[in-house]
Amino acid sequence: FxxxxxxxxxxxxxxxxxxxxxxxxxxxxxxxxxxxxxxxxxxxxxxxxxxGADRGLLKEFEAIIAVVIGGALLTGGYGSVLGAALGALIFGVVQQGLFFAGVESSLFRVFLGVILLLAVILNTYIRRIITGER
The missing domain is CATH 1.10.287 (Helix Hairpins)
Incomplete structure (x- = not known):
């Protein structure tokens, strides 16, 4: 299935x-x-x-970041459940680490954007290596 x-x-x-x-x-x-x-x-x-209807606000952004960290391509066609779970675990550990380190909450969204940007760049690089594109 x-x-x-x-x-x-x-x-x-x-x-x-x-x-x-x-x-x-x-x-x-x-x-x-x-x-x-x-x-x-x-x-x-x-x-x-x-x-509360606002409890899940912006969680889709975090889900996308976790899945991309786990190795799924944003263009589709490649990814795994294990990778998504591993990405969610890494994301959760980083989130808790930032909380316990006392990082300001407004900077957390900036950090999420940086993580997504780095994951997309790495993702694109790996996809080009796998497919043999230049």
Missing amino acids: GNWIFASGGDAQAARYVGVPVNRVKILMFTFTAFCATVFATCQVMEFGSA
Whole structure:
């Protein structure tokens, strides 16, 4: 099923040609995402007594940074779950390290941008080496 998900997101038409039910896979993934969001919101209500809509603000930026650090290409077509998990672990350790080092919170967003920029440059360099481009 994981290969179906990867194929549906990469090239839907090619996935259809090899027999992957692309529409059903996409609907299942959207449904699963909604289910996970519901579970998370329920956990927030149970813990804090209310669900704050702004608690996940700008987390997508952090998720992109973690995945790029883990080796996924921003152009698509390359990446792994293990790499994304490793990138999230590295990102979390760095985030906690900055917090305990007493770095000002407004500088944290600048640091995130620098990390993303360095990861993209390294990512592009590695992609060119792998594909043999110049």
